[in-house]
Amino acid sequence: MTSRTRRPAALLLAAVLSATLAAGCGGNAGPGAAPQPSRTSAPAPATPVPATPEQLAATAAATNAFGVDLYRALVADGGADRNLVLSPAGLATALAMLLPGARGATADELSRALHTELPAGPYAVAVGALDRGSRPAGAADGPVLRQSDTLWAQQGYAVDPGYLATLAAAFDTGVRTADFARDPAGSRKAVNALVEKDTGGRIKDLFGEGAVTSDTRLVLTDALFLQAKWRQPFEPARTSQQPFHRLDGTAAPVATMSRNAPLRYAEGSGGIAGQPWQAVELPYAGGNLAMDLVVPAQGGFEGFRHGLDAPQLDRILGALAERPVDLTLPRFTFETGGSLVGPLRALGVAAAFDAADLSGIPGPGEQQRLKVDAVVQKATVAVDEGGTVAAAGSGVGVAAVAAQAPGQSVELHVDRPFLFLIRDTVTGQPLFLGQVTDPKA
Known part of the structure; x- marks a missing residue:
């Protein structure tokens, strides 16, 4: 059956649902008793x-x-x-x-x-x-x-x-x-x-x-x-208290994970005044999802994020290439x-x-x-150390109006404010985006 023949059927089902909503489905409570929220059948998806x-x-x-x-x-x-x-x-x-x-x-x-x-x-x-x-x-x-x-x-x-x-x-x-x-x-x-x-x-x-x-x-x-679990988990035994430098210049010890492994890495400069940055990608097991970390140089976070735009982020992610990375990363929730x-x-x-x-x-x-x-x-x-758990709820209410060289290990210690992005590495669809300015906050 072609989509041309399926679509009218879905429209008919949608019309039936609309009529059901207009009739007040689930609204037979007696006077003074507000009807309870109820579920109705969705229209069958069209093709x-x-x-x-x-x-x-x-x-x-x-x-x-x-x-x-x-x-x-x-x-x-x-x-x-x-x-x-x-x-x-x-x-x-x-x-x-x-x-x-x-x-x-x-x-x-x-x-x-x-x-x-x-x-x-x-x-x-x-x-x-x-x-x-x-x-x-x-x-x-x-x-x-x-x-x-x-x-x-x-x-x-x-x-x-x-x-x-x-x-x-x-x-x-x-x-x-x-x-x-x-x-x-x-x-x-x-x-x-x-x-x-x-x-x-x-x-x-x-x-x-x-x-x-x-x-x-x-x-x-x-x-x-x-x-999601990391493709290569961090070893809990290597987690230790390390200083994290906040935006105001103070530092505090935070639980910091550590590992040395081949990862997709890039570095460069960008944003206002060309602040240096480093970036690394941490893949999750069993799929195309990954977390990308973008870490401006100490003191450059404010200028970097003001200059950040989608083309610049694309350039950063496009520059990632595998090399050994000595990585530290604070736990955060x-x-x-x-x-x-x-x-x-x-x-x-x-x-x-x-x-x-x-x-x-x-x-x-x-x-x-x-x-x-x-x-x-x-x-x-x-x-x-094991991976990431993330969730988001989004809602819209609608109301009536009254009337470095290959093979050479590089060092990236995430001990300062940074950005993160969780995305589908095949489609580029960004699932989560954020910043960490204080892992203990």
């Missing part, structure tokens, strides 16, 4: 036109550029001196779920921030394909990488069937209903509970108090969980997160929060204008 290799490569590069932009915006928004981790892939997926419902300036600003020139539908298909492509094949020693996407809709609110079909086709998005209007607190807890479950308990309370209101009509979430409305505004996304045009989302009979009133992300990362 979309597959993304071409060129579209996949362009979308992976776009997500990388979006991640660098977002990192710099978060640094400028009060994150300059603290540890920071974010998930470019997670937030790009959540916004890719929103984009097919956006029109006019709202869609244009989102596309520019996401660095994509693809129409909303093909972009969503490409993002979904990259998400699926990064998942390991299931080798016994391979990483565990889970990513799930969910659309929550207000009971009784009709959602456009074409919009639902697009999300189902691109992301296999499940749809759940909740009564945001009568029980925003209970609905928020239900959304957060599902994200917590899908991240293995790592991400709690993604949407904080007040982020979900009685005006909320839809919530879009992406949950990402990674557990931390979580960051909160509202991303301010950073997204700094990237030029304004209409979505103000005079939004999300007219591709409401179904027949729905007259209220919609706007984005919440964009949130929480992410956590833990690195030790």
Whole structure:
């Protein structure tokens, strides 16, 4: 059966689901009792036109550029001196779920921030394909990488069937209903509970108090969980207390891992005033995932990150080549997160929060204008001798508007602030990006 014959069937199923939502599925509670959040069947995914290799490569590069932009915006928004981790892939997926419902300036600003020139539908298909492509094949020693996407809709609110079909086709998005209007607190807890479950308990309370209101009509979430062992683990016996030099010039002893092994390594200079840097890649077992460390010279971190952009990061990663490396790396564990409305505004996304045009989302009979009133992300990362555990929850709330020489060993001691990137080394899709300024914070 061709995609031309399958697509109308999916649209029909989406229309049935939209009618079910409009009828208030699960909303038969008696007077004064708010209906509990309930799950509805997602429309069967249509068979979309597959993304071409060129579209996949362009979308992976776009997500990388979006991640660098977002990192710099978060640094400028009060994150300059603290540890920071974010998930470019997670937030790009959540916004890719929103984009097919956006029109006019709202869609244009989102596309520019996401660095994509693809129409909303093909972009969503490409993002979904990259998400699926990064998942390991299931080798016994391979990483565990889970990513799930969910659309929550207000009971009784009709959602456009074409919009639902697009999300189902691109992301296999499940749809759940909740009564945001009568029980925003209970609905928020239900959304957060599902994200917590899908991240293995790592991400709690993604949407904080007040982020979900009685005006909320839809919530879009992406949950990402990674557990990966190093291809070559560090030996715990070699871990020792070593000084780590903070941004303010002070130093403190931290548990620091050590090993000498052939690794992909590069060094050079870049950013404002050409700060020297070193970079190394630590592959995970059983797949294409790896963690890249980019370590500016002592005293050069501030200037380096101000000059960092996607092309420069691409050049750094493209320069990696195998050689023996004497490596030390502090263990670190931390979580960051909160509202991303301010950073997204700094990237030029304004209409979505103000005079939004999300007219591709409401179904027949729905007259209220919609706007984005919440964009949130929480992410956590833990690195030790065995490997990495990382997770991220990303959410968008949509509300109704009232009216050196080969063979020669080099030395890299990560004893100062550094950047890290967890990515798919085949597609280039960045899963996590962050900085460590104090491993003990």
